[in-house]
Amino acid sequence: MAFHKSLEQTARAVELLLPEFRAIFGERAVTSAAVRAHHSHGEGLPDPGQPDLVLFPLANEEVAAAARLCHRAEVPIIAFGSGTSMEGHVAAIHGGVCIDLSRMDRVLEVSTDSMDCRVQAGVTREQLNEHLRSSGLFFAVDPGANASLGGMASTRASGTAAVRYGTMRETVMGLTVATPDGRIVRTGTRARKSASGFDLTRLYVGSEGLLGIITEVQLRLFGLPEHVVAAVCQFDSLRAAMDTVIATLQLGVPVARIELLNDVQMDACIRYSKLDEFEARPTLFIEFHGSQAAVAEQVDMVQSLASENGGSGFRYAHRPEERSRLWKARHSCYHANLAMHPGWSSMGTDACVPISALVDCITETEADIRESGLYAPIVGHVGDGNFHLGIIYDDADRTARGKAEALAERVALRAIRMGGTCTGEHGVGLHRIGQIEVEHGEAINLMRDIKRALDPAGIMNPGKMLRM
Amino acid sequence: MAFHKSLEQTARAVELLLPEFRAIFGERAVTSAAVRAHHSHGEGLPDPGQPDLVLFPLANEEVAAAARLCHRAEVPIIAFGSGTSMEGHVAAIHGGVCIDLSRMDRVLEVSTDSMDCRVQAGVTREQLNEHLRSSGLFFAVDPGANASLGGMASTRASGTAAVRYGTMRETVMGLTVATPDGRIVRTGTRARKSASGFDLTRLYVGSEGLLGIITEVQLRLFGLPEHVVAAVCQFDSLRAAMDTVIATLQLGVPVARIELLNDVQMDACIRYSKLDEFEARPTLFIEFHGSQAAVAEQVDMVQSLASENGGSGFRYAHRPEERSRLWKARHSCYHANLAMHPGWSSMGTDACVPISALVDCITETEADIRESGLYAPIVGHVGDGNFHLGIIYDDADRTARGKAEALAERVALRAIRMGGTCTGEHGVGLHRIGQIEVEHGEAINLMRDIKRALDPAGIMNPGKMLRM
Structure with a gap:
């Protein structure tokens, strides 16, 4: 079932909890309109939904304490990293409490011999590589944006270097997660491989805040190329x-x-x-x-x-x-495309297909774009079969967004038909919920079973990824 | 809770279902003592537990139909591949129905351009590489044994080439799974990467038959080295x-x-x-x-x-x-070790630690072996931090097995203490249930939640991996 409280009920529940949040977070529990508005969106097209409260934890235990309060009152929890999602992941469509992890920004441990590190979830990609500068090592996943590593883990991010170094799926070795009811759980170990029980690390990687809040990330590193x-x-x-x-x-x-x-x-x-x-x-x-x-x-x-x-x-x-x-x-494709039509908007797609299907998929897509009359350049991480359209359309033209959405939908469904996925690296969020139902068929019901098992109250980022 | 039927109750339930199994499987539903005995163990030390019935399905739908019957009667289901497990994975400790996938041995699809293939679960590693011989491609995971690919996926197998080509975690792109209640589900796609929903593929890889039966495996292949x-x-x-x-x-x-x-x-x-x-x-x-x-x-x-x-x-x-x-x-280490003490038995360990801890871990272990008085050579996939003891002991000496088990336990706990795992590649099965509880702490309860969510009747390989 969908999340059951109305926006008003949630706002009231958060208000009632405010003294308890203040007792833990002090000035780091923020209700100002500006901060709430900032935490209502990522970098994609705008979606509705502001949180009622924004918390800035500094430690695992603070995140767990916040979860316990939200859990008790059945209030939505939305994790927020650097706000670079393209797919509406952080929009608080049911209101609730946004947990902004950006102040959990410490690199906790680096091992040059084991070539790994542990960081708090708010550490960004560029910050980590700066920290590693003199170590001879680097963090290899490069989605372009200076995203937080917790956010990158949550969305199973990748980017240009995945063909050689892998995605967050291969790079994350373990996680610290606060469960919806406020337990702190460690997944994985520092071993390079393991056959020890269900792979919870890989379950949380890409789970988009639906199962818990990632507070620390153990990462594999590579030697800087000579x-x-x-x-x-x-x-x-x-x-x-x-x-x-x-x-x-x-x-x-x-x-x-x-x-x-x-x-x-x-x-x-x-x-x-x-x-x-x-x-x-x-x-x-x-x-x-x-x-x-x-x-x-x-x-x-x-x-x-x-x-x-x-x-x-x-x-x-x-x-x-x-x-x-x-x-x-x-890396300037996005801006180059917008510069062709100043003042217009950009809508991205994220299809990923088997390499053998890529030429046909892009060729059909180019014909589709021509027929649609839209302007939509194509750039791709083709070593992985992943490509993006930047659909540039005029927001002032009332029919344009609909046409762009229809094209984006056709691109996603074509990729699925060709044995691929509607999203190679951006994630599902608010925008691909219908598409992943087509992609996964009956398997979507197993995802729902897991969601209900690990978040029985349905408070974790409700309304995203899965129609419950 | 533990599986609730007695061996006698299960045997009776299977007997009552026998006409229905026969209607589907005919001669491929076998109750002979020899076949049941053959399906009671892998290659490790003996454990008790014979299945009441062994089925040899040829198709996904037959596996699903068998699951539906077992589900209705709450009878255990144990998947069986090539019987090369070292950890008692296939011992039918609660009786029930063994589903032997060895006749599902067709290579369904190979794409040289996408460098992937889809096989039925009973195809073995060597059979696949033989099939690929003229394609310029090969399947790179090499655990030594000629294991079935469904079994290798189920135990998250790896071996000597994992340092370069990865383990089954990195190699399996998608699965076909029969759920405990007999639905057929596809996980993953043929795309090299995806950010589309929970990573069910990685959840089933290494799940040791506790969540469903793997019937087909989509695998990544590599070009044969020049x-x-x-x-x-x-x-x-x-x-x-x-x-x-x-x-x-x-x-x-x-x-x-x-x-x-x-x-x-x-x-x-x-x-x-x-x-x-x-x-x-x-x-x-x-x-x-x-x-x-x-x-x-x-x-x-x-x-x-x-x-x-x-x-x-x-x-x-x-x-x-x-x-x-x-x-x-x-690859003859196992036999070389046994040849040092003809007639004795071998007990394996499977610790895996961060590379930086490996020297200390092996050095402490060597001292431990000396003190124990046991003969236990060490060989390791050290690029991954994984090493094995072959503890050779005299079964005729009543105290020897206990001493060997105590040493093996100390090796596992030492690895966990050093940031590693008790099993790098062999899996949990019957033998490491207590060790993974130490390794995972609270996370083990999330595994139990997932088990209950996907196998509410608790019929899938009961008694293995998780104490329910």
Whole structure:
């Protein structure tokens, strides 16, 4: 069943609890309109829903204490990291208490020998890499945004480097979680692998705040590559580019990143980032990590595969500033697209399909975009079969959002039909609830069973991911 | 609560259902004493418990139909793969129906472009690699035994190549599962990554038949390495060997296998496998995969790291028959150990710790073994921090098994104390139930909640993994 309290009932329940929250959190229990508004949304399109109260815990035990209070009064709990979700994960659609973990920002432990670390959930990706700078290690999951590591764990985030280093699924070794009724639980161990009981770590990774609140994250780290080279190569067709990607993966060339921009996306990037040396054609951005010799060999192999597929203009960037110019252009897709239609809005999609289906999936999608009349460049983490449309539409045109949503829905359903998923890395949140029902079929009922077992009162981020 | 029927009640319930089982399975519903006895144990030490009936399904729907009958009558269901478990997973301690999946042995689909496949649960590891032989791909998880892929998924198996290619946790992309009440559910997709809902695939991987019956497995495959070289290097101390391992991992050298044998284990292997060129010292067995140039560079790097740590006698094997002689010696540890004391029994341990704790953990364990007076060589998948004792004891000596069990228990608890796990790859089964309670603390109650949610009647492999 859906969450049962009305917004008014919840607001009243929170008001009644306020003295108890204040006793624990003091000034760190905030009800100001500005703070509540800030905690009502991530970075995606706006959704309704403000929390009644925002708490800023500093320690596991504070999170657990807050959960116990909310549990007793059956008040919704919404965990908040850095607010970079695209899918409405943090919108407090049933009101309730937002637990902002950003002040739990300590790196608790780093082991260079075991190549792992433990951090509080509010530590961000960039903060951790800054902390690790002199250790020779780095944290490899790179979704672009400077997200909190608790948030990245909660949404099973990934990004450009997943093809080599894995996603949060492979990177999180263990978690500290506050349960909905306020117990503090540790999942996993510091061992690299384990066959010891149900894999609770992987159950909480990607659970989007529906089962508990992640307060600490144990993470796998990698050695900083000795040598890094970026390369860009352009192709006459999507298929030629993807044949290069598939051959690269089959040969086991350990590319660190391999990104596809379609012709429309390259056009926007050339204009926005002044990439005058390139043409508006399907293009691969590639990065190689390793020893000098290993990188040289990898570059040779990929260049010859690209040549076999008619790739041209293979350009390298060895120096950090050249590399950073290219990757900045790649990471500016969102802004490049919006710059094509100033004042319009962007709606993202996140399909991920088996690599063998990717050309057909993108080709059908390009035809679909043309028919729709919408402007929607495509960029993808193609080593994983994941690609994004940036659907740019005019919010002032009353029919435009509906058309954009319909296109986004078709993209998701096409990916599912082709054996893939509607979301490779952004998560479900408010926006893909119907799509994952199509994707999972009967399995969605097992997810509901687990939700009811671990959150019987239904207070954890209600209204997200699963229709209860 | 524990499973509630007595053995007699279960036997009677199965007898009453027999006509219905026969209607579905015909000759493939077997009650003969020999077949029941064969299905009462794996390869570990004997445990009591015979099933009342053994079924040999050919299709998902038959498994689901069997589950529905057992569910209705509240009769235990035990899934059986190839019977290679070391931990009593298949012992029918409450009687019931054993579902032997070995005749579900078809490779259903292989995609060379997506580098994945879908197989029925009874396909074995070696059968799959034989099937893939001309495809340029291979299945990389290698636990030694020719286990079924459903069984390997159920126990989260790994083995020697996990340091490079991952364990079943990373390799299984999706599953078909028959639920305890006989629904057929698909988890996961063919996409390489997904942020779509709870990670049911990872929940079933390692669930040891407690939540459902795995009937099909979608697996990630890798390209066959162009070039393979094996190497063996000997050290004056464990620490010197482990410093070489740690430096190798930190530099990101992608070794395919890196195994440690302690002096006692080398002594046994030298005698058994006639490795006369080696001495009874701590020894690393390493395998390198890649292009000719990449392998040459990896070998150079590891050799120079080994030299820095006083490693000597670095020997390569380029030709398949040389490699196979070395790895055969490595894989013969179990028999080599038993050959030291003909007629005695072997009890295994499966500790896995953070790499940084491995030297201390093994050193303390060696002292513990000396004090115990037992003979227990050590071999480990040290790239993952996982090591095994083969405790060889005389079953005729009434106190010996108790001493061996006490040592095994101390090894497990030491690993847990050092931040690791009591089982890296063998699973819990009947033998580590108490140990995982120590390891997981309060988290064990969340596992129990999940068990109750997905198997409310408690019929799935009762008595294993979790004390209910």
